[in-house]
Amino acid sequence: MVQLKTSAELAAMKKACRISAGALKVAGEAIRPGMTTKHLDSILYDYIRSQGAKPSFLGYGGFPGTACISVNEEVIHGIPSTGRKLLEGDIVSVDVGAVIDGFHGDNAATFAVGQVSAEAQRLMDVTKESLAKGIAAAQAGARLGDIGHAVQSYVEAAGFAVVRQYVGHGVGHDLHEDPEVPNYGVPGRGLRLMPGMTIAIEPMVNAVGWDVKQLDNGWTVVTKSGSLSAHFEHTIAITEQGPVILTQP
Numbered sequence: 001m002v003q004l005k006t007s008a009e010l011a012a013m014k015k016a017c018r019i020s021a022g023a024l025k026v027a028g029e030a031i032r033p034g035m036t037t038k039h040l041d042s043i044l045y046d047y048i049r050s051q052g053a054k055p056s057f058l059g060y061g062g063f064p065g066t067a068c069i070s071v072n073e074e075v076i077h078g079i080p081s082t083g084r085k086l087l088e089g090d091i092v093s094v095d096v097g098a099v100i101d102g103f104h105g106d107n108a109a110t111f112a113v114g115q116v117s118a119e120a121q122r123l124m125d126v127t128k129e130s131l132a133k134g135i136a137a138a139q140a141g142a143r144l145g146d147i148g149h150a151v152q153s154y155v156e157a158a159g160f161a162v163v164r165q166y167v168g169h170g171v172g173h174d175l176h177e178d179p180e181v182p183n184y185g186v187p188g189r190g191l192r193l194m195p196g197m198t199i200a201i202e203p204m205v206n207a208v209g210w211d212v213k214q215l216d217n218g219w220t221v222v223t224k225s226g227s228l229s230a231h232f233e234h235t236i237a238i239t240e241q242g243p244v245i246l247t248q249p
């Protein structure tokens with residue numbers, strides 16, 4: 001069931017979202033060649049705790065990290081590891097959320113490690129812009145299919161592919177609430193968007209082919225083609241005045 005938030009609940013939720021966005025900003029500033037993904041994760045843990053919040057993902061379904069840190073062909077749910085060093089030319093997706101006062105925030109971005117290839121940069125740029133297109137379509141009275149179509153059409157026009165098996169979601173009291181928010185769809189189809197809905201829109205975009213598979217560790221999702229993948233996410237609120245991005249530092 002979709003839970004509509006009151007304006008007081010939205011105000012409370014902004015705090016969790018601001019901290020989540022702060023963590024992502026900290027990640028972007030910390031990432032450098034040679035650091036392990038576990039080191040990056042511990043920096044994010046310390047930041048979230050310093051803000052009085054708790055990492056939303058830590059222990060969620062048994063997940064062992066503060067953030068999902070996914071490198072190159074890893075799409076989502078990468079596990080922070082002391083054995084995984086970020087290398088010059090990698091791209092790294094960081095997905096991180098924080099919970100405080102009973103509300104969650106959730107956001108993600110893909111970062112360049114040092115200098116990356118022009119194609120890797122284009123993949124990141126297109127994915128980030130596809131999120132902006134999805135958010136712009138998230139108007140009260142529009143439908144979920146309008147969001148998905150906005151993302152998918154932009155990504156496919158750029159020659160890339162949208163992951164189908166994993167989607168965005170409602171967010172608020174719980175990290176994952178109804179509804180599911182696919183990054184593909186048909187305009188005018190699906191649930192109607194109403195003021196008070198809070199959703200995470202999170203396009204996952206593969207350079208080649210939309211298909212993915214999960215590794216034997218039970219978490220990490222990688223592209224089936226082995227191509228690079230990028231991921232951007234914001235938590236937003238649907239309002240009468242239009243979509244509001246809650247995950248701003």
Ligand code: MG
Pocket residue numbers: 106107168169200202233
């Ligand atoms: Mg999410």
